[in-house]
Amino acid sequence: MNQITESYVDSLALNSNAIKNGKDLVKKDKLSKLCSSPDQTFMFGECKGSGSTPYICSVDFIKADAPVFRCSCPSRQFPCKHNLGLMYAYTMGKPFETTDIPQDIVDKRENAEKREEKKKEAVSGDNVNVKKRKPNKAALVKKVTAQLEGIGILEKLILKLIQSGLGSIDKKMIQTLEEQAKQLGNYYIPGAQTALREMLLLLKSDVDRETTYSLAMEHLNILYSLVKKSKDYLQSKIDNPDPEVMMDTDSTLEEWIGHAWQLVELRECGRVQADAELRQLFFRSYTDEARGEYVDEGCWMELLTGNLRMTRTFRPYRTSKFIREEDSFYDVLKVKELFIYPGDLNPRVRWEDATIQQPEELDYDRMRSHACKSIPEAVKQVKNQIKTPLADKHPVVLLEYADIACDEAGFLLVDKQGKQLRLADISWLNHPTTPLLSWINQQHVSNHAMLVMFEHDLERNQLLAQPLSIITSDNIIRLLY
Incomplete structure (x- = not known):
């Protein structure tokens, strides 16, 4: 718990509102019976809520880089504002009584440790004996067939736009195209659907007509290329529907079609790098209207190699308050496993476990x-x-x-x-x-x-x-x- 600072607690919060609400609990003296364990790995307390019974909240630091948050409140946010308030109370110097860890937490720790041991049993020396996923062959063929059908519909829409000409597009036609774009959601091609929506949003914008047509032509070129490459790629899957055949990791085609890469897939494809040190160089948040999501984007440099990587957290409008909102980061991040998505100069990356350390003077010359x-x-x-x-x-x-x-x-x-x-x-x-x-x-x-x-x-x-x-x-x- 000695590493807990106000900035550290800020980094754990899902969004700025959660930070404010957590700090307000401390300022309004809503927290009571604050306790911490003798080994400084566990803290808990009570927090007055809207009901007659206070909420019981706790933070377990048995794994310093992956704290566990628990609270009896009905919130679906983790950490909730009560967890945050508990940690802010610690950073603000509120008195914590030293007491033993409750038995139910001891039992939960033991169960978690047993689960970890079972995972380790799958590892023999340097050989990982974890069975690879075995996709359902029939389900795969069914999905790819539907994707091909959706790509065929998209191809007809594009050809219709090309034949009629962009100058003939009016509000009624855009409305029709939007309805057809919505129907593409039934064919497992969300990436292609988003690409079409981007062009439709452009056609509806207030940008002058000449600029709009120039940009729309570029979008049409992208859509045409996406259709052509997708048809060939998906047809090859139909012709050889072998679940063991590796997916395309040499380009972003899978993502363009709409595949959401899982970490286990990236690992199986060998797209994982051990022990990376990262430094963030810029950060921004923006709204992607075509996807219907907020996007938190950061650019990071690998200090050892100089490779520039991107991180993107997608927060759908409807569930954004339950997904952690990223922010600017100024320290060095040491990542145990860096998962690298297929990409070009600046591929997207992701990680699960990481620790934070202060930058060193030599880092700047190394980056330059x-x-x-x-x-x-x-x-x-x-x-x-x-x-x-x-x-x-x-x-x-x-x-x-x-x-x-x-x-x-x-x-x-x-x-x-x-x-x-x-x-x-x-x-x-x-x-x-x-x-x-x-x-x-x-x-x-x-x-x-x-x-x-x-x-x-x-x-x-x-x-x-x-x-x-x-x-x-x-x-x-x-x-x-």
Whole structure:
């Protein structure tokens, strides 16, 4: 319990409202009978609620990196506000009586330990004797057949749009297309359904017609490519419906169709890395209307390799209050197992167990050493990716720069060979950061590393890069939190 700080408790809360409610319980003296165990691994107490009987809440730190929250309240949030209030009371210096751990908790710990031992019994030396999942062959064929049918419906919609022309699309046709897009939800292709919704949202937007048509044509190109690749891929599954055949991990096609990767699948495909150290370089939250979800997105660097990874937490509108809301993170995260989703330059990652440590001075030079030293080389790599229809159109790259220059059009990033890259705010982020460069300290203008996100500007036919953060010899200056 010695590691409990206010910022640590904040990081456990599902959202900002939970933080406020937890702290309010302490301020209003709603907590009583506060107790902690002699070994400082368990705390519990009572909290006055709306009923006559107080809630019994506890936090078990037998595993420091995975605390267990218990409360007699009806909330479905874990930790609930009573758990948070209990921990905030500790950080605020409220007196806790030292007492033995209740017997029911001792029994629960023993049961959990037995379950862990059973898991370990499956491991013999370095060989893991865990049986692989055996998908139901008939169910797999049935699902893929339905997916092919849905992709066929999507193909007809696309061809109809192409034949009639974007200029003929009116409100009535958009309404019809929206109804048909909704029907795609019956065919196990949520990714393809979302891609169609994105285009329909664009057609309904207030953006000027010329820009709308340019962007819509790009979406049509993506949808056409998705249909073509999906048909070939799914048909190959029908022709050889062997459950043991590995899924496509060389591209994002599975995710585009709508597959939600499970960690066990990523492990079976060998997409897991042991003992990674991560540092977050930028963070943002945004609303994905096409998916009907809030998205918490972060960019992380692996300190050892310099690889840039993305994290995305999806919180559906209806259940968002029950899913932990991510936030900016400033320390070093040590991850036991890093699961890597199929992707391009910046694949998505996820982990289960991690510990936190303070950054070291050497970390900053180590991070800067991983920066790309040539702007033309980085641009070439980015262009090769974004010209592929189903690839990520907004890759992130860390660039070493000699100077941040200005001209009549705005800011330029200049490498040591004098090559330049235009810096500008991109539409995808919808959050300006480039003007902040006017305020950075003069000592940070030269000879550091900048993280940028790229976008192809269709109107100007130009590759733009928006600054996200600057890594100096002793700090990370975050322009997007």
